[in-house]
Amino acid sequence: MYATETVTVPTRVIGLISGTSVDGIDAALVEISGGELDLKISLLAGETYAYTPALRKKILDVGGGLAVSMAELAELDDAIAIAFAEAAEKIQIGHQSATLIGSHGQTVYHRPPVSPEISNKIQLGYSLQLGRGAVIAHLTGISTVSNFRVADINIGGHGAPLVSRVDAFLLSDSVEGRCIQNIGGIGNVTYIPPRGGDWLSKIRAWDTGPGNSLLDLAVQHLTDGAKSYDQNGNWAASGVPCYSLVKQWLQEDYFHLPPPKSTGRELFGMTYLHQCLKDAEPYQLNPADLLATLTELTVASIAHSYQTFLPQMPQQVLLCGGGSRNLYLKQRLQLLLPSLAVLTTDEVGLNADFKEAIAFAVLAYWRQMGLPGNLPAATGAPSEMLLGDIQKCG
Numbered sequence: 001m002y003a004t005e006t007v008t009v010p011t012r013v014i015g016l017i018s019g020t021s022v023d024g025i026d027a028a029l030v031e032i033s034g035g036e037l038d039l040k041i042s043l044l045a046g047e048t049y050a051y052t053p054a055l056r057k058k059i060l061d062v063g064g065g066l067a068v069s070m071a072e073l074a075e076l077d078d079a080i081a082i083a084f085a086e087a088a089e090k091i092q093i094g095h096q097s098a099t100l101i102g103s104h105g106q107t108v109y110h111r112p113p114v115s116p117e118i119s120n121k122i123q124l125g126y127s128l129q130l131g132r133g134a135v136i137a138h139l140t141g142i143s144t145v146s147n148f149r150v151a152d153i154n155i156g157g158h159g160a161p162l163v164s165r166v167d168a169f170l171l172s173d174s175v176e177g178r179c180i181q182n183i184g185g186i187g188n189v190t191y192i193p194p195r196g197g198d199w200l201s202k203i204r205a206w207d208t209g210p211g212n213s214l215l216d217l218a219v220q221h222l223t224d225g226a227k228s229y230d231q232n233g234n235w236a237a238s239g240v241p242c243y244s245l246v247k248q249w250l251q252e253d254y255f256h257l258p259p260p261k262s263t264g265r266e267l268f269g270m271t272y273l274h275q276c277l278k279d280a281e282p283y284q285l286n287p288a289d290l291l292a293t294l295t296e297l298t299v300a301s302i303a304h305s306y307q308t309f310l311p312q313m314p315q316q317v318l319l320c321g322g323g324s325r326n327l328y329l330k331q332r333l334q335l336l337l338p339s340l341a342v343l344t345t346d347e348v349g350l351n352a353d354f355k356e357a358i359a360f361a362v363l364a365y366w367r368q369m370g371l372p373g374n375l376p377a378a379t380g381a382p383s384e385m386l387l388g389d390i391q392k393c394g
């Protein structure tokens, strides 16, 4: 991989994503300049716009395997695109208009590829993000890049994680080695050695496994849907983890699979939680202990993956995503990784809540400039690719 520097005029770009938590559309209005090594961003506005409860339920049902007709699927695709276009309109209020949108859309299905090392029946991956770019472009009048994962998947990659190339150019440091750890519904990491020499070729990235997905589902289960998550991890903090269960759960095949690898709610979803609840029955855990144990699984799977798959331990872990607001989880991760400083990306100047939305703004900007968006070491693709379809407007 080689990297470019480019003289550019700052471009105003909107990044949009709804992640695996399906908690709403993250929108970031960003001013971007430079190419790769000289990439610069300035976040002008960031907001999360909740889906209507009906739309959220439909997305979770379809993502969870509910059979729908093709007409219903098309209707859902359009409804998501309309919600994304509304988010793009709202985030610009009080600001100069953007000239480009990068929209990740809503993942409703993700199947990693089957590689020759795993089976002789090779199979390309499949990843479906709803919320067509064409509808967003027509409604907003702004050229829209979408469908980011397909080009990487079509040549054998996982199509994820895609934020890693952006992490590399926005969050590398000349002295400290860093792990950028997103804790959304699913967790992912980008390992970045200190800048210099052949640092780019040493970057590694993969999906670490569950982020908040099992925790959120457990909270909903324990409160009969009255609560959707454990704020700041307060409930879990009042419990005690059951280490025998954590040890048993860490035997999950996914945690032992070498990177590149990706996953989703298809694995770490409702069926998985039900199995965890069944495994927990003999221990008669109270709700707080159960949440503490599931939190421990998230942090232990992250720490285990660093110890197993990183070429070298970094000096810092920079957390981002909603899980970075879970103080108990952060504290537990620090205990498991005592030699590293566990911080958030906010502490190095990049908003931890909107990093993914910012990343898709940058990916759209690179697409427009003709620069690649994937990192083969992260996705397993054999080469760098231009990512996303451009839907021009006007």
Ligand SMILES: Nc1ncnc2c1ncn2[C@@H]1O[C@H](COP(=O)(O)OP(=O)(O)OP(=O)(O)O)[C@@H](O)[C@H]1O
Pocket (backbone or CB within 6 Å): 018, 019, 020, 021, 022, 023, 182, 183, 184, 185, 186, 187, 211, 212, 216, 229, 230, 231, 232, 233, 320, 321, 322, 323, 325, 326, 327, 356
């Ligand atoms: N203050 C908080 N305390 C504890 N947990 C929080 C807090 N704020 C957010 N979260 C957790 O973060 C989750 C949302 O995280 P985020 O928006 O990063 O996920 P996502 O982007 O949908 O997922 P992914 O990165 O997998 O696509 C919530 O569902 C909740 O579990």
Ligand SMILES: CC(=O)N[C@H]1[C@@H]2OC[C@@H](O2)[C@@H](O)[C@@H]1O[C@H](C)C(=O)O
Pocket (backbone or CB within 6 Å): 019, 020, 107, 109, 110, 127, 159, 160, 161, 162, 163, 164, 184, 185, 186, 187, 188, 206, 207, 262, 263, 264, 356
């Ligand atoms: C298929 C899909 O949407 N995957 C997400 C998901 O959420 C976290 C993890 O799993 C991740 O790697 C990926 O998203 C981020 C934005 C990425 O591609 O970098």
